[in-house]
Amino acid sequence: GAVVSQHPSWVICKSGTSVKIECRSLDFQATTMFWYRQFPKQSLMLMATSNEGSKATYEQGVEKDKFLINHASLTLSTLTVTSAHPEDSSFYICSARDLGSEQYFGPGTRLTVT
Amino acid sequence: AQSVSQHNHHVILSEAASLELGCNYSYGGTVNLFWYVQYPGQHLQLLLKYFSGDPLVKGIKGFEAEFIKSKFSFNLRKPSVQWSDTAEYFCAVNAGRDDKIIFGKGTRLHILP
Numbered sequence: 001g002a003v004v005s006q007h008p009s010w011v012i013c014k015s016g017t018s019v020k021i022e023c024r025s026l027d028f029q030a031t032t033m034f035w036y037r038q039f040p041k042q043s044l045m046l047m048a049t050s051n052e053g054s055k056a057t058y059e060q061g062v063e064k065d066k067f068l069i070n071h072a073s074l075t076l077s078t079l080t081v082t083s084a085h086p087e088d089s090s091f092y093i094c095s096a097r098d099l100g101s102e103q104y105f106g107p108g109t110r111l112t113v114t
Numbered sequence: 115a116q117s118v119s120q121h122n123h124h125v126i127l128s129e130a131a132s133l134e135l136g137c138n139y140s141y142g143g144t145v146n147l148f149w150y151v152q153y154p155g156q157h158l159q160l161l162l163k164y165f166s167g168d169p170l171v172k173g174i175k176g177f178e179a180e181f182i183k184s185k186f187s188f189n190l191r192k193p194s195v196q197w198s199d200t201a202e203y204f205c206a207v208n209a210g211r212d213d214k215i216i217f218g219k220g221t222r223l224h225i226l227p
Contacts, residue, residue, distance in 0.1 A: 032213055043204060043219040044158075093158070095215075103215055105150075107157040 006106040021079045021109045023094030029074035030096035038091040050077045084113040116141045118218035135190040137205030147188040148206040197227045
């Protein structure tokens, strides 16, 4: 099946710094990628939809200036958490949609802001 | 707006018991429905999906789900659970032409050996 990778899998950063998370579709082209956030013992919350070559569409309540999304190619989308704060600590998961309707999920990135 | 409701937050069963996890969605039009599983320490995996056709969908690992349009439901079932089914289960919906998948809050399933 289709594989989606994320890098890094785990990152710790200091408050006020920025962190970039990469999401790659390894064996297929993804015109659309999605970024989710998952709090402990809670469900996935969709943050934004990322389309290759265009601006991301953010869900209501998600700060676009804080969570910068770039979908530079058909196999790579990045999420940058700018000026991170402890409340940004979470599990970030991306998914990629192939030419059909199925989405494939990455393994997630655990961000801890100290 | 689309929403997904999972009735059971935490379910504890003994091995060989039958399982049914409830899922209801709110959207009046055409929907695609999914069940995902997240094993401890692992990423989300697709269990099964319904796009169209036979409303009884069979997935991996002996799971099945039935789409009942009149009840806006897509309940997950398994006749005999195993200890290895311990995981978190998420129901999700994708409505019409919208690419977005909206997840329910999840059901944590714990199987006693």
